[in-house]
Amino acid sequence: MQLYWDKGFERTSMADLVKATGMAKPGLYANLGDKEQIFQKALEHYDETVVSPMLEKLLSPSTPLKEALRQSLSGMMHSLKGSGLPMGCFVINSTFECSREKDRISEYLAQMNAKRRDAYLERLDHAKADGELSKGADTLALANFFTGQSAAIGAMARSGLPLSELDAMVEVALSALPED
């Protein structure tokens, strides 16, 4: 996962995977399938270990809406620099690399993005019902918008923006919430 996350699908070779996993090449094929199947398994692992926990926190009704959204975005941000972690959201990066034609991977990616969007939508609808969000708010548009912010942050991070400016970007995005 780390390898694919860091280098993308095309720039990662089977030789890289052999080195990273310690398995010999035929073992890789026997246990994990071909290059594309391994990539999908990496995406699934990312979903289980990174995305799903983030969405669970997002849906937890204890934290206020704005804070929950802020955490979901800055969670994406802080897997950008430092530590050993690669930059940006694995799903978003892969969406840009792989969604150029309609194959199985790009369909899976669309499905993962839809899942994320639906989680935002659910949280926003609850917030609206609870009065945390203005009654007239277009929750679908807001959900799409916040889902897209991971890409916005990732793009600007790759252009060399420092963390402080990325944080300020997030605050601007949060200001789009109609709380009145």
Add this chain to the structure above:
Amino acid sequence: MQLYWDKGFERTSMADLVKATGMAKPGLYANLGDKEQIFQKALEHYDETVVSPMLEKLLSPSTPLKEALRQSLSGMMHSLKGSGLPMGCFVINSTFECSREKDRISEYLAQMNAKRRDAYLERLDHAKADGELSKGADTLALANFFTGQSAAIGAMARSGLPLSELDAMVEVALSALPED
């Protein structure tokens, strides 16, 4: 340019470029350089024909701020579907594909993104001076934010979002402007 825009750097082969240009392979190298130099020339052509005209319209003081921003974003959007044009912003797509390590291309991309950010910043600062924008507005954060929206739109478009929902996303982004 169209080829690199559509398929990205890694998935475009010299054979593809030969077919698309009609030139023989040695002619390509003699006239345009190697694969990476051709890619950079494609980016430069994109800058001249797409980005720079868009930024000029953005900086034109005749159109109101909000409308100028809307046009700059929906300009990116409508090169997404239909017509013969590839999907999304060529610079943003390349940023995700190529900015994984620091080579010459990724530095050039960072520079193009900075140029775009600076244009947004200039427009926003003028708007603030003219009273179109609240005096307390963080124009740098707003500039980074709007620059990033091209990536947000591109990511959601690749996930299959219809144009109508992309339009609604843009309206949400515009609502982050403190006009009071």
Add this chain to the structure above:
DNA sequence: TTAATTAAATACCGAACGGTACTAATTTAA
């Protein structure tokens, strides 16, 4: 201890890659 079975690793395959000698055709100069 020996035979059968499973696991692992080496070696190799055809294809496609980026890039370049080298040859054929065409144009310019004489």
Add this chain to the structure above:
DNA sequence: TTAAATTAGTACCGTTCGGTATTTAATTAA
């Protein structure tokens, strides 16, 4: 008309790619 120079095109180079047949090692069964 002939020779020199420039263009265009073919064929080929070494490398790397994803993927697999084959052989070696290790484990289990008898």
